[in-house]
Amino acid sequence: MRARRERTVPRTTKRSRAGSRGRSRDARALLLAAGGLALAGAVLAGSLPDGTDGHRKAGKHAVAEPADEHGVGTVAERETCDDGRDAAESYPAERVEGSAVEEIQDRGQLIVGIDQNSYLWGYRTPDTGEIVGFDIDLVEAIAEDLLDTPDPDIVFRAIPTSERINALQDGAVDMVVRAMSITCERWEHVAFSTAYFETGQQLLAPRNSPIDGFDASMAGQRVCSAEGSTAAELLARESNGADLVTAPNHLDCLVQVQLGEADALMTDAALGAGHVAQDPSMELIGEPLTEESYGVAFNAEATDLVAWVNAVLEDYREGGAQSRWTAAAEARLEGYLYGENEPPPSPPEPLYRN
Amino acid sequence: MTHPPTAPPASPPGGQAATAHAPWPAPATPPAATPPAPPEPPRRSAFAEGAAQLRAAARTEPGRLRIVGAAVAGLLLLFGALTFYEITDRADAARTVEDSSQPLSADAAEIYRSLADANTTAAVGFLAGADEDPAVRERYERDIDNAARLLASAAAHSSDSASARQYIETLTEELPFYTGLVETARTNNRQGLPLGGAYLRYADQRMQDTLLTAAEELYELETRRFESDLAQARDRPWLALGAGTLALAALAWAQRRHYLRTNRVFNPGLVAATAAAAVLLVWLAGAHVMARGALSDADENAAQSLSALNGAWTEALKARGDESMTLVTRGAGSEFEDSYTTHMDALAAERGGLLPRAGELAEDAEGRTPVDAAVAATEEWQERHSVARELETAGAYDDAVEAVIGVERPEESTGESFDRVDASLAEAVEHEQREFTRAAADGHGALGGLTAGAVLLALLAALGTVLGIARRLSEYR
Incomplete structure (x- = not known):
């Protein structure tokens, strides 16, 4: 991957989960501005109506907010290619x-x-x-x-x-x-x-999984992703000590998790919502890592x-x-990516090459 | 050598056996004891001792006669013992082929087929979706039940090799796991979740990688074992034949010696011994030639036909599985279609295809008819398959599925052709299996009674020799 990519993956927020709840909450407040996070929140809010966790609710509110491509200090940032163009142009x-x-x-x-x-x-x-x-x-x-x-x-x-x-x-x-x-x-x-x-890449694991973010808690866990997917590339760059497993399709990863042959999987939040819909014992973990x-x-x-x-x-x-x-x-x-009675998210704004 | 009564006479060297049987007392014993019968191979020691006795007793004719009698009687008993031993061995091998190792090989082939058919049936059920014919489900259940039953029987009767047990264990452990995956796939399918399809793919992979591999290995192992049993049963009884020839030669020499010394042509005891030994030798040679012929027939006709038919059946199942998986994966790639072509070629290619080969191997009309039917059904299958394939590449997916599983018009589907290939091969295999069992039973039967006859005739011959020599000896009293 030659593209420049700023992924200040939230080591601080994730690793010091116990120690600095306050700081991580601040960080989350900032993150809410990012479109990817908004989407992930929506996913959780929509698919896990019983979720009472703080950031899940926050996510729900963020759904309708327009995506800000250039959020400050975010978990994930839009990709800009070598020639300075946004990837989506x-x-x-x-x-x-x-x-x-x-x-x-x-x-x-x-x-x-x-x-x-x-x-x-x-x-x-x-x-x-x-x-x-x-x-x-x-x-x-x-x-x-x-x-x-x-x-x-x-x-x-x-x-x-x-x-x-x-x-x-x-x-x-x-x-x-x-x-x-x-x-x-x-x-x-x-x-x-x-x-x-x-959308953005996100981890997905059974509710009782020891994995609580894209961080050291992944060490020694078997994390599955689809061959040739952005998730597989991301994990190959930064596995956080996890054992990587690949399958032809992200849904095959869910099969592996259900059968105990993998402990977690990574795909994007939009597809992850589909997994949670099929197996409610799964949950999206942390925040989306990419936008x-x-x-x-x-x-x-x-x-x-x-x-x-x-x-x-x-x-x-x-x-x-x-x-x-x-x-x-x-x-x-x-009902899956956003709540039953909520307005759907807006379509992304198109970007064109000049 | 499991039969105690005859074993003792066979084991001691000829000289000792002779002394044990000799009805006359002391005179010969001291010289006989001088070389104390070293533990050497029977034949050599008989001669060695004979030579020693000859030297010791060379001066008296009675001594020489005793030596000759002991040696000839010993050879006859050895002949009987070797015949008993070798024929028991050949008959045991033939019985193992007939009762155990060939049926085990056939069962292993059926385990493979049941599993492969269950897997394909599960894929067809998935393609049919909610329209799944209850008969499809029943077929799957039947296949699984059949595989489980045969596995249980194989676990109880299988050859006691560690690898056979290992394969059976793998199969027994993996089968419930596989059916669990298929059930999970069904449950998810009924809830309308694509997860069901992913489970089915996983189950298929598991079937291919683990279950079918183990079943194939088991089949090959049991088939190798049965072929080695068959070869053992056909092995010629050289030792017994050699001992018999030698014993007859010794009798002839003894009688010639008798004639030269006494000018009398016949010694009734020795003549009786010669007759008994000759009968046994002819019986031995004749029975084994017949058994060998029947077993060769079983091998060259039935067993090789069975092997080609089982191979053809396996290829047909694999091709059918690939055909269904092409549609299940709905892919842009041609992975399964290529695999289908490979298996179809192995099945039906005019040169080197297993079906044409099975046709060549078929001995009689009864065997050829079902193979011809399978060939015809395979041709039709190939035609229907290319139609289905064309539909699929043209994008008419639903029509392609219909052409393969035939929900609306089952009589025009590739599935129907496959079922006819399947049924014809079942018939052909059943026929060849009957042929095999019959030939193997003939082979086994040809050896019947020979072991008992060997004991009786050898004892008679030895007795005749002893009496014949004793009669001559009495003339010196």
């Missing part, structure tokens, strides 16, 4: 029929790389076998627009986390809509749309397609409470 939105767009339109079919294991985001409903989720709603909006039909022909290809970039590079799929975080390093291999959701955005990923050459999808995303976000984005959030995420 994408090509300007416009509908131009370049070769990539034409190929899809001629084919009359959109082939999308998705995940069938990310509860709430993109998953196979076991009773019908259908793939649904927040990501899938977005895929449908994109396909409707690209193919100009209310009933578009979409081919879903489930791909493991580690294969997302390969699948785009060798043309197996037109795009990947699979809770994929935009990072500078990935920009070197693929192209991304503007951000469509914001990341999900984007739709494309083959690096397909700039016309990126621009087109950015234009679709503009429409998707448009309309405030009436936007399709909000409708999808209410349909898929309410």
Whole structure:
């Protein structure tokens, strides 16, 4: 990872848990400003209604606050790439029929790389076998627009986390809509749309786990992450003495934790909320460690397609409470990433390259 | 050498045996005792002692006669003992093949099949979702019950090798863990959680990495053991044949000597001994040739057919598993499809495929018919599979699933083709198994009575020799 990344991971707050509660509370107050934290709080508030912990409640309030990309002294900060651009900056939105767009339109079919294991985001409903989720709603909006039909022909290809970039590079799929975080390093291999959701990496462990943060309490614990995920990279850089385990998918990590083959797992807070929803004995631990955005990923050459999808995303976000984005959030995420009767979070503001 | 009554006459060297049996007293004993029968291999010591006695008693004809009688009687008893020993060994091996080691190998193959079928059935159930046919669930239950029952029986009867026990232990421990994973997958599926799919993947991995590996190793181990038992049963009884030839040669020489000295052609005792020894030698050679023929038949026809059929069945199950997993993973990659192609080639490729090989090995029409049916069903399966695969690559996922599991039109699915391959192979295996058991029983049966006959005839021959020599000796009184 060549990108400069400031992660003043909260050693002070986490390590001295017993000694300096006051200080850590101060730090948390500051953190509330950060969008990533806001999201994590929302996750906890939404999925664990019985949670009485201070920062969980705080998180709930922070949900509606707009994300501040440049929070001061935060746990996590947005990634800025070598050329000084924010990682989430994408090509300007416009509908131009370049070769990539034409190929899809001629084919009359959109082939999308998705995940069938990310509860709430993109998953196979076991009773019908259908793939649904927040990501899938977005895929449908994109396909409707690209193919100009209310009933578009979409081919879903489930791909493991580690294969997302390969699948785009060798043309197996037109795009990947699979809770994929935009990072500078990935920009070197693929192209991304503007951000469509914001989240951050977070630890997840059973409630009785001795792990209480991204700190020394992880020492000797087996921590699982998906191969090729941002979580795996983060843990590889800073494991805090944990034994690292990888699996093809973050959901396989939950299986391993349930079977006692791992003690905790790391994924982003948005996917973690899906885990807590499936197994309420799990909880998100501490604060998100990064501030990341999900984007739709494309083959690096397909700039016309990126621009087109950015234009679709503009429409998707448009309309405030009436936007399709909000409708999808209410349909898929309410009660899990934020409380039942609370307003959904706002979509992230798009950032464009000049 | 487990039979006590005959063992003693066989073990002491010929000279001593002769003295023990000789009905005449003192005169020969002192010279006989001079070389005190050292613990050497029987045949050599018989001759060595004979030589010593010859030197000691060379001056008197009765002495020489006693030596000759003792040596010939000793050789005959040795012949009987060796026949008893070697045939017991061959018959035991044949019985082990028939009653124990071949059935254990067949059971191990069935354990593998039941497990693989259960795993594939679980994947098919997952693909069908809420529409899962109760028959699919029942098939899974039946497979698991069958595997558990065979494992319990294998634990009780398996060859007592440490590695066989190890494999059975692994299988017995892992099976409930596997079924637990499948049940957890079902529970989560019913709650609409994708976690169920993750459990099923985990269960599949566990099945491939642990259970099926152990079952395959167990099958190979039991098959090697059964083949070695079979080879042992077919091993020619060289020692007994050699001893028999030698005994007959000794009898012939004794009679020629008798003729040269007395001008009398026949000595009734020695003639009777010759007849008894010849009968035993012919019986021994004939019975073993027949047993060997039957066992070779069991091996070359039935056992090799069984091995090809079991291999084909395994490949069919693996190909079916890959076909289902391609759809379960819904992947962009072709990992499972490639694996399907590999297994399908191993099953059906015209050159080197196991099904064509089983067809070549099939001996009779009854064996060939089910193999032909399996070949036809496999061809149809391959055609249907390419249709399903085309549907899947074209993005018609639901149609591809339908083409593979056939909820709406089961008669047109690859699953139906696979079931017919499965049923035909079951029939073929059953036929070859019957053939094998019959041939092995023939082989075992051919040796029946020979051990008792060996004891009786050898004793008769020895008695004849002793009486024949005693008659000559009496002429010196």
